[in-house]
Amino acid sequence: MVHEEYNEMLPAMALGALDIEDARAADAHLKTCVECQAFLAEWEDTAAALAFAALEEIPLEPSPRVRSRILEAIRTGAADEAPPQKGGQKRVEPSKVIAFHDRQSRWSAAQTWGAIAAGLVLLALLASLLVLWRENQRTKQELARLSNQVRDAEEQLSRERQAIEIVAAPGAHMAELIGTNVVPNAHATVAYDPSGRAVLLAQGLPAPPPGKAYQLWFIAGGKPLPGRVFITDASGAGTLNDHLPAQALNPAGFAITLEPESGVQTPTPPIYLSSKMS
């Protein structure tokens, strides 16, 4: 191809419209032809002016976030490598060259310092591991504690829901228990439905001593029949879900005593709370 033929390709080249074979040939020619380089620059000016043909009467505005993202990217270094430098515009960078004659005399000192540094790093890592292990153990314990709390809260909620069902059931009964002179401020309510499901809500009862619990008693036929045991919290409140014994589906009354935490078959005086006898 002669020079004039390359010259004729330049307008299309400026438009980016050369087919690949022509483009390769033109590129190769341009590497050595200063005249065509200058002509191409002029044709590229003409082609670039076509950008104004794309302008709307009211130009489209890019979102402000584009600008923000560009500046953020260059500040965080996300714009890949730093801008390349032209001659005479180099940034000053510290020299990374080490003089050759210095290298050998520094080597054994470097080895020693290197070993010390490595040892220190290892110690620091071991110390960090120990701290992390302890933290892990503490976290596990805390997690177990919280899990227990959640379980207790769920059980409490379940009991309270059941209490509502019992109280709201047709034919439900309620009995009021009053504190004796042992715990004069204590009070409790027992609600039970015809099926025998019962719920106890107590308050004002001091937390039982270790190994002890409060026990509910059903009074029927002149005899106290054992119910389940329960404990109270720091506020003195306690709940209990139970079931009336078959012999006490129409109990004459209820009572509460303090017993061993496993419960007993016969009540141990004194009585802490009792209901009116009917």
Next chain:
Amino acid sequence: MSLGVQPEPAQISEVELLHAVARGDESALARLYDHYRLILFGLLARILNSREEAEDVLQEVFLQVWRRAGDFDEKRGRPFTWLVTLARSRAIDRLRLLASRQRLAVSAARDADEETSDAVADTFHAEQREIMAQALAGLPEEQRKTLKLAYFEGLTQSEIAVKLKTPLGTVKTRMRSGMIKLRELLGDQKKSLR
């Protein structure tokens, strides 16, 4: 509009901005963005027919400007031409990657309360837009169509020949004639188209 032989002051400052970017000056890049965003975004939106794609490529363009500002040589071209050529190239690359084009509804691309902030740039671009519109109107329809297919749709001469069902030689002639005519019509005003 000045038709002086000496470079306009604004053009010198754009050269200096690019040099400053090459030195790692972020504020210079921001100024370049502010100055060129409308013309570049308009071009990208025209080529890509998608606001989202155009914004994406616009970001890529300026990150490339940040990386390659050191390549710009004022002896070989103007900042405007360098930026527009770079932007068009990225847009055509993206166009070829996209599986299908989406129509750009101008009303959807424009926010209801969008305003173009730089009043001076508005006026300047309006004038340049008018210059280019008149120049293109002065071209024969076939030449105009050929130039637009090449520039805005990234088609090669062979692809244009296939699309228009026209011999390749005819396309080449129309393209060359169209560019010569366009350059004549723009005349000295081309210096202000930047």
